[in-house]
Amino acid sequence: MQADGLWSIGELAERAQVTVKTVRFYSDRGLLPEAGRSGGGHRRYGPEALDRIRVIRSLRALDLAVPEVERALDRDEALEHVLAGRLREVEEELAGLRWREASLRLLAQSPPEERAERLLLLGAVGLPPGTDAVVRFWRRVLPVRLPPRLASRVLDAVVPPLPADPGPEQVLAFARLHALVRDPRLDRVPALRPGPPLPGETYRPTVLYEGLEEAYGLAGAETRGGRPPEGGGALDCFVTAYATALGTRDSPDFRRRLVELLAREDGPVMSRYWKLALPLFRSDEPALGQLHYGLVLALRADSAATA
Template structure:
């Protein structure tokens, strides 16, 4: 050490266990202030630079980004420094959590490829290879935005999307990964551009008020969900009456036996194969206590048909 008590860049690097290049990088970023320069123009550092460099190295060892390290070091006072540290650590924890979720999806995808029969592998590879890890829900959201009536207000659309778009589980089972891959393939199928594959509107016959319909259906599905969770299928009264009333109010009609007969026919008009397939794949991606709207809609439609026409012989 020079007689002035300052450290050269090489001495500082050696004591901290880093390279000279690393010390120079932090110095150039302003994270490691110099105490001065030698007569030959070489950098010199004070004794406090060693503790500061070790602190920086500890933060970087946890992969905290350099800008976050800068904010921690630039904070004035212990309270501000502590707050900056908490924010940096919290952000890094979120990043690590996202990386772990991605790794779980990749691991499960690889297991699906390893454990399937050889004849199934090409299709699985195609499905899984098209799915990001972890998958996002952008394609599912686009699918539903195209299927929903154009006149729905944004808050209603958001409520519907929250209810119909399943969130990718953080610790997926193999069946969930495969279901999500198939669901993604379904909603991105080019055949959806063809009318016979595209899901039809909820009320194709005549004018109706979409907001009234979707708000009423939300209430009906809530009642039906409570009945299903209690082990009962929707039946006369309760959720079924609310379900029919939503359609009647949306069309500006009264809930009469004649309307119920016509509603059975209206509900049967959409013969697109997409939505039944969607709900079958999505069912296992919702939480056990989370209502699957497609299944609830099916239960209520069946209950209405049985009420109007009786059981099929």
């Protein structure tokens, strides 16, 4: 240290336990405050430069790139933004590792005769996986005239959230679900092409889906209360949603026709979809598919009783 209490670039590097090249690099990028210059024009540094190097090293140890460090040192708000962004990246990396671990466990535990098929299924799914293909599947199924906010709520209810720490069975379920929604043969399934539920009748999709949203809410409350959906309450709301959307009224005859309609809508594709999707939903909260099929069963029982 010179008489003025300042350090040369070599002295600062020694105190910070970094190379002179590192100090010069940070200085050239404007990250280190200079306290002055020597008579020969050499940079001089004070204790604040040593503190800054220690902060930079801490941020770099968190795997922040130099441009991110520059933004973080600009002001406190920038530091919060940079740290939040890096935290999201780390969470995504961890999720990818957990899905990769579960995928490896799945393959290791699979019978040899099933391993090749499962390997191909997993190869079609990214890590961490995304639900874009599932969303596209539902956007094709849902009526195009649904208001955006309503369509968004429907998608939130039918697209399974991906667990951050999946088990092998959940990885397999999602891989099969992903293959199902991307199957090109779905283009030939009439029930998956939007259209009026009953030919020749008025169909107001917004009225239907808003009514179904209310019916599923009631059914969920009944299910959480330990009561399966049955006559009255959620079932009446469920039937009324279809009747109102089709410009008619609830009646025994309409309920019998609705049983036939739902049998066409809830074909093998949708049944398989919900079978594969259910393991991905929270186990302590009934999924929409469970609520829907519970109401369908209640409707069938009600129609059979009044036949």
